[in-house]
Amino acid sequence: MRERTSLETQIEGITRLERELDDALTLIELGEMEEDEATVTEGEQAIKAVQDEAARLQVETLLSGEADMLDTYIEIHPGAGGTESQDWAEMLLRMYRRWGERRKFKVETLEYQDGDTAGIKSATLQFKGHNAYGWLKTESGVHRLVRISPFDSNARRQTSFASVWVYPVVDDRIQIDVKESDCRIDTYRAQGAGGQHVNTTDSAVRITHIPSGIAVACQQERSQHKNRAKAWEMLRARLYEVELKKREEKANAEAASKTDIGWGHQIRSYVLQPYQLVKDLRTGVSSTAPSDVLDGDLDPFMEASLAQRVYGTEVEVEDID
Known part of the structure; x- marks a missing residue:
């Protein structure tokens, strides 16, 4: 039933786009016949709305993996560095919570360990919603933060690392035997x-x-x-x-990123000082608004990494304003 609902939603989306495009073209044609500039403009705006919706549906087609439609777990662990990394891990925890809220996913905390002074030692979240795992699966890896340390009285710049691990919630159709x-x-x-x-x-x-x-x-x-x-x-x-x-023949790379939370294994860098930049090291997508990204604006990064995984090549991307 879940698979049927997913297919019906996709078909309805395409049918709706076709209908809205026909309506917009008819509107433009009527406006030109009657020399009504306002009607023509309305039709052009409708076509732009169809174009935006088509782009969104195109991204949805990337979520066609075996487990993409399932709910998902996210584990977050700080790297070496004590309080700095633990605080960074908590920032990532908030970032994914905010992203989940934007997507209307139900987010539950399954495990949470406070840090020694600030931040967290570990946390596990569960995201419930259609395609939750599909959207988040490319977020696994090491995330690097560069900032002026709020815990350093000399206000020195500090680099911190934290790891994110994403895996799907197994439903009743999938049998996994564990002794x-x-x-x-x-x-x-x-x-x-x-x-x-x-x-x-x-x-x-x-x-x-x-x-x-x-x-x-x-x-x-x-x-x-x-x-x-x-x-x-x-x-x-x-x-x-x-x-x-x-x-997917990527187990070795994934295991390496899990065991070594540090240089050489990061997937994304978040620089707050001396300049403002978030850059995905796999796709090249970047943003000059780290505060927006840390507030959950992750879709452009996820879309580019999904496209790269599906097509198996570097994808052309534009910087996020």
């Missing part, structure tokens, strides 16, 4: 909001898949039993995501 004997299960006390019960009992659960080294954690629920079930679901999703990466 419990291959896993280590740890419980610990949750952090953050949730009330006295959450913060004073070992309700949070972390599961480590020993053969692959993959670890997931959940502290969303007050019940350890519910967190354990959610963590198993997250682990199966991570293992499925690894298999998808193997099919």
Whole structure:
């Protein structure tokens, strides 16, 4: 039913565009016959609206992967650098939350570990909505920040790194078998909001898949039993995501970016000082408004990286004003 709804939506979009284009052309033709400049202008504006909508639908056609329509998880971890990197990781957390709100996705926090002084040690979000994984899948990698440190009394420039890891929520159609004997299960006390019960009992659960080294954690629920079930679901999703990466023959590069959060593995740089620039190192897309990007304006970066992945070549892009 989900696949059928997706196909129907795509077909309806094309049909609607054809109808709106015909109406706009008819409007222009009538305006020219009656020498009514206002009617001609209205028709031209309608054609521009059709053009913009066609461009949006063209991007949607890039989301045709096996798991693109699924919900998704995002894990964020700071790199080396203590408070600086932990604060940067929290900035990324807010950026993706804001992007999700713009897209009307439902965003839930599954795991959150406060930093030592500021920021976070780790966080896991779940985005629920059509094509959530498809949109976010190219965000996996290391993100680099250059700024004047707010934690340095000498106001020196600081470079920080944080990693983002994106993997799809596995639905009931996909069977992933995981042996419990291959896993280590740890419980610990949750952090953050949730009330006295959450913060004073070992309700949070972390599961480590020993053969692959993959670890997931959940502290969303007050019940350890519910967190354990959610963590198993997250682990199966991570293992499925690894298999998808193997099919794309990119597992080696992805593993390298996961294990080394630093120079040489970043996908995007965010420079706040001495100039203002966000640049994607894979596609060349850039923005001179970092504040907008950090507030969730990520679509141009995602669209370019999706096009590059689908077509397998460098894509021509324009800077974002």
